[in-house]
Amino acid sequence: MKFVDEYRDPELAKRIAAEIARLSEGRPLKFMEVCGGHTHTIYKHGIEDVLPRSIDLVHGPGCPVCVLPMGRIDDAIAIARTEGVIFTTFGDMMRVPGSKGSLLDAKAEGADVRFVYSPLDALKLARQYPDRQVVFFAIGFETTAPSTAVTLLRARAEGVKNFSVFCNHVTIIPAIKAILDSPDLRLDGFIGPGHVSMVIGMRPYTFIARDHHKPVVIAGFEPLDIIQAVYMLVKQISEGRAEVENQYTRVVRPEGNMRALEAMARTMELRPFFEWRGLGFITHSALKLRPEFADWDAELRYEVPGLRVADPKACQCGEVLKGVIKPWECKVFGTACTPETPIGTCMVSPEGACAAYYNYGRFSMAAERDHLRSLSQTP
Numbered sequence: 580m581k582f583v584d585e586y587r588d589p590e591l592a593k594r595i596a597a598e599i600a601r602l603s604e605g606r607p608l609k610f611m612e613v614c615g616g617h618t619h620t621i622y623k624h625g626i627e628d629v630l631p632r633s634i635d636l637v638h639g640p641g642c643p644v645c646v647l648p649m650g651r652i653d654d655a656i657a658i659a660r661t662e663g664v665i666f667t668t669f670g671d672m673m674r675v676p677g678s679k680g681s682l683l684d685a686k687a688e689g690a691d692v693r694f695v696y697s698p699l700d701a702l703k704l705a706r707q708y709p710d711r712q713v714v715f716f717a718i719g720f721e722t723t724a725p726s727t728a729v730t731l732l733r734a735r736a737e738g739v740k741n742f743s744v745f746c747n748h749v750t751i752i753p754a755i756k757a758i759l760d761s762p763d764l765r766l767d768g769f770i771g772p773g774h775v776s777m778v779i780g781m782r783p784y785t786f787i788a789r790d791h792h793k794p795v796v797i798a799g800f801e802p803l804d805i806i807q808a809v810y811m812l813v814k815q816i817s818e819g820r821a822e823v824e825n826q827y828t829r830v831v832r833p834e835g836n837m838r839a840l841e842a843m844a845r846t847m848e849l850r851p852f853f854e855w856r857g858l859g860f861i862t863h864s865a866l867k868l869r870p871e872f873a874d875w876d877a878e879l880r881y882e883v884p885g886l887r888v889a890d891p892k893a894c895q896c897g898e899v900l901k902g903v904i905k906p907w908e909c910k911v912f913g914t915a916c917t918p919e920t921p922i923g924t925c926m927v928s929p930e931g932a933c934a935a936y937y938n939y940g941r942f943s944m945a946a947e948r949d950h951l952r953s954l955s956q957t958p
Contacts, residue, residue: 586801592629595806600631602810602817609635609765610812611902613755614772615642615930616800622939624802634809637764637902640754640858641772643719644671644928645900648854649890651747652677654883655716658745659690661881665708667701668716670694671928676921678888698730698744705734705742714877717746722774724748724866725839728846731872745877746867748847751775752783753864754855759791763903768812770805771797773827780835781823788821799827846872854887856924857897896923899932906936913937 612618618638621627627636640646656677659666666682673683673694686692691711695701701715717727727744734742751772758764771784776797784795794815798808808826815822825831846869853865868876890896894916895909906912906925916922918934925933 586799586803587624588803592803592806595803595810596629596631599634599806599810599813602813603631603633605633606816607633607635608767608813608816609637610768610770610809611637611639611758611766612770612798612805613639613641613751614770614774615645615928615932615935616774617641617770617772617798617805618932618935619930619939620800620802620805622935625939626802626805629806630809634813636770636809637766637905638899638932639758639769639902640855640900641720641751641775642900642925642928642930642932643723643749644675645896645924645931646749646754646855646857647675647718647747647924648856649677649888650854650884650886652681653679653888654885655745656680656682656685656690657883658714658877658881659685659692660688661712663712664691664881665704665711665713666690666692666716667695667704667713668692669696669718671930672716672718674921675924675927698727699733702730702734702739702742705739709741711741712880713742714881715742715744717744717748719748720751720772720775721748721778721839721843722772724843724847725778725836728839728842731846731868731875732842734875735872740874743875743877743880744868746847748866749853749855750849750864750866751779753861754858755784755787757855757858757861757864758901759787759793761901764901766793766902767816768794768796770808770812771795771823773797773799773804773831776825776827776831776835778836778839781825781831781833782835784823788823792821794821795823797823797825797827797831799830845869855900856890857900891922894923896925896933899925906933909933 698715705713796808796811847866849863850865852860852862893911898904921927925931
């Protein structure tokens with residue numbers, strides 16, 4: 580298939596991996612793929628088994644479903660249970676557990692919760708049901724924020740007043756800063772998120788190379804995209820460079836998408852602080868609606884608990900999101916916590932690291948354990 584097969588060429592992957600092994604020989608390197616989509620590709624296609632043992636890939640907080648704290652889920656459920664509300668959300672949010680169940684549980688108990696493919700679908704429902712209030716659960720990084728922004732602009736232009744947004748959009752750069760400031764983790768570089776970078780461009784990552792002297796390579800989502808990004812990172816390190824490079828040139832422009840950024844700026848502004856699962860409160864790391872859109876702001880329209888809720892003690896999603904542990908190192912991974920019975924958010928979303936490991940990572944896990952066992956038996 581054109582534009583797919585050429586990014587999945589196994590012989591080319593082996594040649595690039597051999598060059599990575601040559602450049603990194605004798606020097607173990609740890610890279611973080613920030614985006615959950617990259618994690619999914621890595622384990623679906625067995626990329627860890629292709630790369631040399633000197634390369635360790637760890638997973639970052641790039642899954643928007645995973646980083647949302649339980650308190651915000653409780654707030655969403657409270658709105659969904661409000662009389663007269665049609666609560667709309669993306670499908671992977673339906674099963675994310677709050678402190679007292681999920682949106683799917685609320686639906687089973689009588690709340691009108693519906694999954695949609697875009698906020699424009701929610702706006703369409705508002706037009707169809709003018710006597711009901713339709714709320715859209717807006718989540719995601721800068722990738723999905725422009726679609727929410729465009730929908731808000733359309734709702735205002737059309738005067739649709741029975742539509743509102745529960746805004747939980749987060750921004751990627753403060754999360755990366757929090758990771759870099761974490762004493763728990765040593766990283767040698769970053770595989771930058773492709774879809775987010777399609778919107779924000781390359782410039783926001785320059786502080787990573789300039790201030791922290793770590794290379795960044797923005798990558799696409801096919802197997803060869805990620806393998807080439809690892810090669811570019813290793814090449815930078817071998818040459819003593821730390822720069823921001825763009826492997827995903829077929830999609831990402833250096834300046835980003837100016838029209839998308841403009842729509843976001845017209846409708847949203849930064850929150851003073853926002854809580855992230857596993858990372859705690861991070862300043863200026865999330866978006867809220869601007870005062871001009873107060874009539875479409877569900878946080879102002881409805882009463883919500885607004886409480887901070889601690890994660891279940893057995894769940895180690897926070898450590899997974901920070902790259903401190905691999906999912907299979909969590910005590911409940913694959914036993915009490917599975918995609919069918921998730922305890923934490925990382926096992927719910929298709930982009931979650933735990934879900935990726937569970938669905939695709941078993942051979943990688945076995946190889947890792949065999950490798951560790953062989954090391955322990957070495958005299």
